[in-house]
Amino acid sequence: MTEYGYFLSCEEHSPAELVEQARMAEQAGFTGLWISDHFHPWVREQGQSAFVWSVIGALSEATSLPVQTAVTCPIMRLHPALTAQAAATSSVLLGGRFRLGVGTGEALNEHILGGPWPPAPIRMDMLEEAVQVMRQLFTGKQVTHHGKYYTVENARLYTVPDEPVPIDVSAFGPTATALAGRIGDGLITMAPDTDAVERFRRAGGGTKPASGGLKVCWGPDRDEAVRTAHRLWATEQLPGELPQVLSTPTHFEQAVELVPPERVAANVACGDDVDAHVRALDAYAQAGFDAVYVTQIGPEYRGFFDFYRTKVLPQLTG
Template sequence: MTEIGHKLICEEHGPNDLVEYATLADQSAFEYAMISDHYHPWTSTQGESPFVWNVIGAIAQATDDLRLGTAITCPIIRYHPALIAQAAATAGVQLPGRFFLGVGTGEKLSEHILGDRWPEHEVRLDMLREAVDIIRTLWTGDTTSYHGEYYTVENAQIYTLPDELPPIRVAADGPKAARTAGEIGDGLVGVAPDEELIETFEAGGGEDEPRYAELDICYAEDKQEAIETAYEIWPQAALPGELMWILPTPAHFEQATAAVSKDDIAELVVCGSDPDEHIEAIQEYIDAGFDHVTIHQIGPNQAEFMEFYEDEVLPAID
């Protein structure tokens, strides 16, 4: 059975709006939500980037049943993993049985801000392994000292722990990260309907773990209006190769996306109000092996999007 979730995008919405949208999702047929964790938006047009852990606390007070996870927290450079261990434990208390921690190797856009070196991906994967080990060790509640290759923890103890520890889902966009996700995680988070990614994740040990995907869409009654909105707000969806991971500022993303056309966005983002197009895109992820598909509605049209999905799309998803 596939679950469909709602993506709360901190790069597009302020903290109060995010809480409102989470409340709408809690009252809707969406079964969970995921929330981004950035220091910067991708482009200045998006215009927001609140501190996600404050927002999570507010969502915990505003919702009753909504399951919520981060997508994606990078616990290796901007954050020390010991701080994420405490933050996620607190979120687990505020959202008992409803919170999960999504982690990954991050993007330079948000992780370079303290002046740290931006390592190559293989090094960041090693850092992530160590970070997850620290988080799980601290979640035992014991006094912990840890002297690793990348991180040091001295006499740290987390006192506020939930009865049910949050699962840790690991993001991957290639085979090395997928295998790592299978080895250290309690689930996979992907952004493309890649069957081989899931096979590698399962080969790494993730056979019985959940598999989350993210799908960009832009609902509007008029398809051209939806394309215009997606092009204005989310042009980085069309950037090729590794640019997403290595560009350091929103200004650099704006320079890079100057070459992106509306046709490029229309090919990559499901735009408009034809339910069959939305269902087909979701089914592509299901066919690849994902059992959770998180829908990112680009732009401010959130309530109408949720109503459209409840009426026209979700009933068709098995």
């Protein structure tokens, strides 16, 4: 049976609001949490971008739900050894209810230290080595690693969970999906793509979990909800590799001028039509996903949680 979780957006909300939303998600009947990991918001209008590992510490005291980053990039901005330490500590705080979601990142967040932005095949190669390093460190043994991209000298994590932290891999194309199947403990993606799930399973994913995410904009006025979704998340409608290569929120603001509101209206469940929200989430279940994580766009999250608690989740889980 498909599980339904809530996706906390660090780009839109303050740390205190994220903690409040986590509590409300649990009360509404969601069974897990995703949380984004960014240095910048996509556009300045979103307005926030907290350090995710601090927020996860607060979540461990606020909720009993499992938590996963969706997703962390362990290849540039944060060395895989430090990512492993952060993930291990998070898992200990959460009593083992933590999964590390990883991906090859976006220039928006990873270019900030001044290094080059490698093409996708190199970033995937870097990610594979980073996962190898982190898995060694999760054993709690001393690790020395001299690889193609990373060096680790006499490193040991002393604070580790009883079981190694599972590492799920984000993928948005055939090559990355095959990589997720080969090296990941699960798949993360953002579209109800049956082919992606099947490709992941054929590539070695087997029965490992496939998780999908989506955004919706609940509100009593559908037109206003569409405007809110377009203002804050038109970036979701940008094509191809563009979201991976633009380097500042200003660049994204320029790019989304090419995204008409009609495209957002056609692709995002907006308003208070129960059937529209149910269809949007159920598409992932029909595509073979094990879990779906939904986030509310905009400030009306209290109404969203009441709407999902009383009208949407009962139809999906009843």
